[in-house]
Amino acid sequence: MPDRDDERWMRRAIALARQAEATEGANPIGCVIVRDGSLIAEGFNEVDLRMDPTAHAEIVTMRRAGERLHTHEFRGTTMYTTLQPCGMCTMASIWGKIGRIVYGAGRDDVHRMYFEDRHLDTVDFIRDAFRDDLVLEGGLLVGECASLYVPPDANVPEDEQFNR
Numbered sequence: 347m348p349d350r351d352d353e354r355w356m357r358r359a360i361a362l363a364r365q366a367e368a369t370e371g372a373n374p375i376g377c378v379i380v381r382d383g384s385l386i387a388e389g390f391n392e393v394d395l396r397m398d399p400t401a402h403a404e405i406v407t408m409r410r411a412g413e414r415l416h417t418h419e420f421r422g423t424t425m426y427t428t429l430q431p432c433g434m435c436t437m438a439s440i441w442g443k444i445g446r447i448v449y450g451a452g453r454d455d456v457h458r459m460y461f462e463d464r465h466l467d468t469v470d471f472i473r474d475a476f477r478d479d480l481v482l483e484g485g486l487l488v489g490e491c492a493s494l495y496v497p498p499d500a501n502v503p504e505d506e507q508f509n510r
């Protein structure tokens with residue numbers, strides 16, 4: 347169950363997303379990785395900034411966590427992210443042995459252009475993983491997180507949709 351610490355860290359992720367919004371070439375998805383009440387690493391989506399399709403907020407943050415902790419396994423950590431992780435980031439989190447993933451806005455809270463796949467969901471990857479110790483929780487501060495993104499019912503022209 348989310349507690350006040352969860353809210354505090356999600357607010358940090360939201361602040362990072364807003365920082366990204368104000369940064370040329372960055373995208374407003376924020377992420378923090380925390381262990382035992384301490385910040386390990388943080389980041390935002392740098393795909394357009396780096397011309398790197400893997401530079402999602404979660405991947406950027408895990409890379410920093412690896413540098414900081416000198417390991418590629420982040421057992422006992424919680425990852426907070428403003429938007430439900432995509433398949434790539436979910437799988438990377440599984441590889442990274444993240445203990446718990448908490449996201450704000452879910453797939454259904456935002457426009458479908460934010461996701462590449464039709465049906466495969468974060469939950470499917472986690473269910474299929476050789477992990478029974480990975481916890482996934484969504485919907486924390488969902489209103490604030492969803493307000494960072496184009497709403498599900500918005501009429502966005504095809505050529506302005508970045509995932510089409």
Ligand SMILES: [Zn+2]
Binds near residue numbers: 404432435436
């Ligand atoms: Zn991703």
